[in-house]
Amino acid sequence: MSPIPLSERQRKIAEIVRQEGPVAGETIARELGLSRAALRSDLAILTMSGILDARPRVGYFYTGKNTLGLLQEELSSITVEDIKSVPIVVSSEKSAYDAAITMFLEDVGTVFVVEGPEGLLHGVVSRKDLLKAALNPGSDLHQLPVAMVMTPLSKIVTASPEEPAASAARRLMDHEIDCLPVVRLLDQDPRRLQVLGRVTKTNFTRLLVELAEGKGGNYHS
């Protein structure tokens, strides 16, 4: 998909008004080397779509409103499910060292600790947790159960697959963490969480890049 939203001339007009506004139609026409009449339909489209606004005896000015509003709409339709990665897990019986090795092998910054035959979420371990444990004098990561260094279930912040990606990103920022487990409740029991995936700052950075490169349309079926 190759996005061609406004004509080249309309983009130029919007940019002139953004930089110089408020500016008279005559001035825009002069800068582009065109007649006022030649600009009329472009200015009509730009004002009707809300990108520019016009005031009598003042001229055209840039609102920025349309851009941001459409952007919000675009973003609100992209869900956690659309951008999540596969979860990387270790069993709660493993050591902190095992968790670190899993992290290096899979090249991830966070590993989920799971337990039981259903693989229910039990905790989250980050590089920061492991580095802190490793710096502790006299500690041996081989002897340390992963459960001793993880963030326990009661303190884990999660995401649901249906929620907008941007609301999960907001939660990451508010809690100053790097990763959210994407989970589903089993039996309506808040202590029994099935792990469906993970969303991290990497997923959000990738989403930003894809939107900037005009690939956001991929998220709509």
Add this chain to the structure above:
Amino acid sequence: MSPIPLSERQRKIAEIVRQEGPVAGETIARELGLSRAALRSDLAILTMSGILDARPRVGYFYTGKNTLGLLQEELSSITVEDIKSVPIVVSSEKSAYDAAITMFLEDVGTVFVVEGPEGLLHGVVSRKDLLKAALNPGSDLHQLPVAMVMTPLSKIVTASPEEPAASAARRLMDHEIDCLPVVRLLDQDPRRLQVLGRVTKTNFTRLLVELAEGKGGNYHS
């Protein structure tokens, strides 16, 4: 700033067409409980602005083009300078342990190694580098110079303050790293880099959240 891009009715029309398109104007009118005539100007705005397209005997369909194109324009105007954080640095004479402590005190995942009275960039150390060093049997982070675990200057990927934020984000993804030093060349010498800041996946995630919440206008002076 409160973004009100399209009227409530125009948003509803766009959403109906996104979900059901191609769809006839009569169908849209019926679903909204309006006459075809009442819809005419809204449909004209939506098609002229490129959000919808119309084909004879087929109906209206959603392009997604305009949204993404405007989004691309919005994003291309936000620079690294607009979103960067202050750099956190350690001197190249310090130990790996000192770098780890700085990381915990400042709560950052990456620290820049600098040297000399001008504080020129010498290397980059991440949590991953330090965790790997800590896991190495027999290693003592107190005795290990930070220069032994850092990524050296010759292999560092950097950002300039003037470049679009999205292009820096793209570089992070391509190189699978978490952080770029924001630098300026001193004396046109590529080995003499002054550190102006850092951009990380945290900055890009925050940018995504702010755009989703309609705060992107803050980035324009």
